[in-house]
Amino acid sequence: MTTVDLPVSPIERVLFVPQADALVVADLHLGKAADSSIDAPIDDGADVRDRLESLLARTDPDTVVVAGDVLHSFRGVPRGVERELSALEDCVDAAGASFVVTPGNHDAMLEDVFDGPTASEYRLADGETVVCHGHERPELEATRYVVGHDHPALSVEGRKLPCFLYGPDAADGVGDEAQAEADVVMLPAFTRLAAGATVNGMRARDFQSPLVSDADRFHPAVWDDSSEEPLWFPRLGECRRLL
Template sequence: MRDDPRRTAAGSASPTRVEPVPGEPAATAAIGSERALLVADYHAGYESGLRYERGVDVPSRAPDRRERLAALLERTDPDRLVVLGDLMHSIGDPGGAERGELEVLFESFASDLAVTVVKGNHDGRIETWLAESDAVEATVDVVPGGGVALGDVGVCHGHTWPSRAALESDVLCLGHEHPCVRLEDAVGGSRVERAWLRGRLDPAPFRDRPEYEGVSWLERADESPPAAIVVPAFNDLVGGTWINVSGQSFLSPFLPSGVADGEAYLLDGTRLGPYEFV
């Protein structure tokens, strides 16, 4: 039986509804009066990066990525698109195939679609390119990787510690980790699937950091910590952290210790239970 990934490991519903889109590495959320679509780790130009960095020639899937995102925008009809970091792949300025992919992507957006890009570790000078590009007609806000609070939803990339505002939200959504699970069958076959990681924030790694002094849920034992949602990578080529395989190093400085009672869910909503024991 499938369970609802919007529910915490303790079984109570989060006060702020962040709803995974069934079958997709994306979620919707109510942000004030707006409906938002959240995606993470788009990594435009990834195939070009593989050729440059590793000498691996992979046909571009840029049209497929764009069409999948366009279908999600049509399906969910959001007021705002929120990219949880790593919209692009190169560390510096986008160039060549990557710049072309981004230009065509932004040209495909409706002019009334607001876009928030949380700056990931791969996003380099993306704010400079967005400001200079004639292809960008949508209203785009680029925010630091530590993130911001959008209504009651905190968003960050995950490669650095979250901002205070993001940490004080009802739910913290992040990317960067590209969570995956390695599944084995009875005869030894295996496959790797992208997964959601969902739990609640654990105070331990945050409590002694001076920038969080006075955050109520860190100081009051009777106050419930925010929910935490690690969003799977939108780009299906980028691999990720096998969260259920022992010895795997997490990428985020506050994972896995920062998430308590973490559970894994497949994209189709199948609840796998505590991620360490899948």
């Protein structure tokens, strides 16, 4: 394994930012089960809510930010999703946290079912971290960008595992003044219904996010339940020779 010095904390499929007292989660895709052709899909709304409730108890954040794709919808909202989203808001509120959404490309219908605060890009309380979905280049300058969108996964010994991607100084020319260097942290999809994109052999052109301009610079990490820590791997450029 590789040692990576990162001032934020990957936990399971979310990111805790201690200096901002914020929990960031991406790609909930509520309604994906209803849109599935599987005969007996899992209750994705309850699954998302139960796992988030556990993580809220663990981290006790002041703010919960969704980095896009709350919904799995472009033209209509599947039946029951409004109720599931309301229950999710109640879960966050019961934990004493505020709830903010940075809409993603699947969230065209979000305003029909959510009247809480939204922002295309959201700066956390640490003043250094900007959260957005990652499907478009952000305009706000930051030291660190936290995104979702690509649903990264790492293939390890034949197993496909959701993973984080961390690119130190990987964001080039971002912000109004074209800031030259900023870190990028890409989160795995929080929904367990997303298959994920296997990043082992992916190049920059294979990612949908414009924030990945050089995939070889990104370190992948998978969550280890036994140690309750992220396991960091060498940069993807080196991983291609190892995995």
